Amino acid sequence: MRAEVVYHLARRDVVKFLRDRQNLVATLVRPLLWILAVGFGLRRAFDTGATGVDFVSFLVPGVATMAVLFSSMFSAISIVWDREFGFLKELLVAPVPRTTLVLAKMISASVTALVEVSVVLLVSPLLGARIDPLGALVAIPVLVAFGMSVSALGIAVASRMKTFEGFGGIVNFLIQPVFFFSGALYPLDGLPPALAAVVRLNPMSYAVDATRGLCVGVHHFPIALDAGVVLATLGVFGTLAVRSFARMQA
Amino acid sequence: MSPSPAIEVRDLSKRFGDVEAVRGVSFTVKEGEIFGFLGPNGAGKTTTIKMLCTLLAPTSGVLELAGFDVTKNPEDVRRSIGVIFQDPSLDDRLTAEENLELHAVVYGVPRAERRARLDEALAFVELSDRKKDLVRTFSGGMKRRLEIARGLVHRPRVLFLDEPTTGLDPQTRKATWEVLRGLRDQSGMTLFLTTHYMDEAENCDRIAVIDHGRIVAEDSPEALKRAVGKDVVFVRTNEPAALCALLAERYGLTPDRTEEGLCFRVEDGEAFVVQLVSEARVAVTGIAVRRPTLDDVFLALTGRQIRNGNGEAGRAAMRAMARRR
Numbered sequence: 001m002r003a004e005v006v007y008h009l010a011r012r013d014v015v016k017f018l019r020d021r022q023n024l025v026a027t028l029v030r031p032l033l034w035i036l037a038v039g040f041g042l043r044r045a046f047d048t049g050a051t052g053v054d055f056v057s058f059l060v061p062g063v064a065t066m067a068v069l070f071s072s073m074f075s076a077i078s079i080v081w082d083r084e085f086g087f088l089k090e091l092l093v094a095p096v097p098r099t100t101l102v103l104a105k106m107i108s109a110s111v112t113a114l115v116e117v118s119v120v121l122l123v124s125p126l127l128g129a130r131i132d133p134l135g136a137l138v139a140i141p142v143l144v145a146f147g148m149s150v151s152a153l154g155i156a157v158a159s160r161m162k163t164f165e166g167f168g169g170i171v172n173f174l175i176q177p178v179f180f181f182s183g184a185l186y187p188l189d190g191l192p193p194a195l196a197a198v199v200r201l202n203p204m205s206y207a208v209d210a211t212r213g214l215c216v217g218v219h220h221f222p223i224a225l226d227a228g229v230v231l232a233t234l235g236v237f238g239t240l241a242v243r244s245f246a247r248m249q250a
Numbered sequence: 251m252s253p254s255p256a257i258e259v260r261d262l263s264k265r266f267g268d269v270e271a272v273r274g275v276s277f278t279v280k281e282g283e284i285f286g287f288l289g290p291n292g293a294g295k296t297t298t299i300k301m302l303c304t305l306l307a308p309t310s311g312v313l314e315l316a317g318f319d320v321t322k323n324p325e326d327v328r329r330s331i332g333v334i335f336q337d338p339s340l341d342d343r344l345t346a347e348e349n350l351e352l353h354a355v356v357y358g359v360p361r362a363e364r365r366a367r368l369d370e371a372l373a374f375v376e377l378s379d380r381k382k383d384l385v386r387t388f389s390g391g392m393k394r395r396l397e398i399a400r401g402l403v404h405r406p407r408v409l410f411l412d413e414p415t416t417g418l419d420p421q422t423r424k425a426t427w428e429v430l431r432g433l434r435d436q437s438g439m440t441l442f443l444t445t446h447y448m449d450e451a452e453n454c455d456r457i458a459v460i461d462h463g464r465i466v467a468e469d470s471p472e473a474l475k476r477a478v479g480k481d482v483v484f485v486r487t488n489e490p491a492a493l494c495a496l497l498a499e500r501y502g503l504t505p506d507r508t509e510e511g512l513c514f515r516v517e518d519g520e521a522f523v524v525q526l527v528s529e530a531r532v533a534v535t536g537i538a539v540r541r542p543t544l545d546d547v548f549l550a551l552t553g554r555q556i557r558n559g560n561g562e563a564g565r566a567a568m569r570a571m572a573r574r575r
Contacts, residue, residue, distance in 0.1 A: 087340065095326075
């Protein structure tokens with residue numbers, strides 16, 4: 001595998017992401033809306049005092065992880081897009097292992113997600129959130145790994161889908177429960193047992209937990225366990241993505 | 251070591267479920283040839299080209315490209331070929347240059363040569379002044395030219411073109427062919443193309459006609475036309491009855507009376523006309539000799555005109571549609 005090929009393939013997606021100004025602005029503003037509307041709107045209703053941080057600071061790591069979830073999942077739609085507009089054939093006849101194509105896609109997805117995360121982490125202190133800058137830096141690799149595993153899942157879905165509508169339907173069906181049952185919006189301590197069980201099965205819960213632990217010092221699981229689950233998820237979904245992509249025919 | 255042929259296909263078959271799209275096809279394409287693959291829609295052209303390009307696995311048969319086995323060494327094959335697909339395959343949100351650059355990287359063109367290769371390819375298709383523009387702003391003909399340029403960047407041994415001129419206006423079709431011929435003459439590249447434009451097939455060195463998944467003829471356009479038909483001759487005269495009598499008596503011909511004059515078919519039209527004019531005592535006012543076209547060849551081989559490929563079934567469907575209206 002040639003690193004230069006991975007770099008150029010990934011750069012193509014990032015260049016297009018940065019070139020589409022309207023989409024770029026919308027993507028960057030959306031997480032901030034969450035912090036403003038949900039954070040400040042519900043601050044008084046949600047008592048997170050027991051955790052030692054105010055609700056807005058508590059919410060920021062959750063919103064950052066959410067941005068990674070949405071952006072990485074939808075970045076895989078570019079495969080459906082490439083199929084629709086024919087560019088996929090150009091990639092499939094290229095003398096490059098399929099694994100290279102998948103890896104490049106996962107990298108570009110996590111880079112675009114990182115652009116969003118950076119905006120969230122840089123702007124939220126201005127909105128009054130108290131984030132540990134060093135911890136936030138350490139959280140970045142965790143979010144990158146989580147983003148790559150989500151985009152891998154997206155690639156696996158996109159490899160089987162022929163239409164935008166099909167991809168959108170499946171992805172929305174996947175993304176909503178993953179987000180709502182992750183602890184991005186609420187603490188995991190003292191949940192009803194059924195909900196706690198679902199949250200424990202959700203890989204995103206561990207990504208949120210690690211990010212929150214590192215950024216604001218509040219976490220439910222040991223950080224090592226969080227990191228382990230995120231990496232294991234990356235391994236499983238990465239393998240799934242490579243297999244699905246390899247079986248695909250133009 | 252004798253050089254391997256550009257393409258060697260033996261007993262190639264492809265089955266999709268119950269449908270046998272390609273049934274035991276064999277042919278050889280020599281290095282530096284323009285080889286045309288002709289057939290009506292659904293004859294198996296695109297399926298064959300996809301198998302040659304490693305996009306589709308054959309059900310059975312041997313496929314060799316530049317000496318590499320297509321099923322065993324797909325990556326060696328991919329490095330040796332360029333493909334210009336029937337449908338557009340550019341990223342229209344990148345610039346012309348970015349499309350070519352990505353291609354050059356993916357095909358392992360050394361960094362030091364990249365700039366020169368890109369400029370050369372863009373100049374060849376006369377798009378140098380548009381290289382910084384997004385492809386989405388290009389016309390259909392420009393996109394096609396850019397795809398040809400892209401196919402050249404890594405200097406493949408064999409360039410595949412699946413219906414390269416479909417959907418282009420006549421002027422652009424002509425320009426595209428000039429590019430393709432120039433390419434073969436300058437670089438000696440082997441071109442394998444499919445088309446259903448019979449007049450374009452004349453540009454090929456050799457042609458294979460495929461129908462219902464089988465090859466029904468394989469030869470040069472000239473040889474195919476010779477094999478199939480005699481020349482068509484039209485003679486105008488003020489005394490048609492006398493000329494008719496002469497043709498019947500002397501040559502055993504029974505001419506048809508058409509608006510363009512008397513019409514008949516003979517082996518070598520030009521030689522015949524010379525002989526006729528020197529012998530005939532009838533005043534001839536006009537002569538036209540028409541060679542059989544590849545349309546005639548195709549009609550003779552498949553029993554159908556290529557444009558309305560579906561023949562009887564197609565006409566039945568048209569009638570059904572007309573009734574519904």
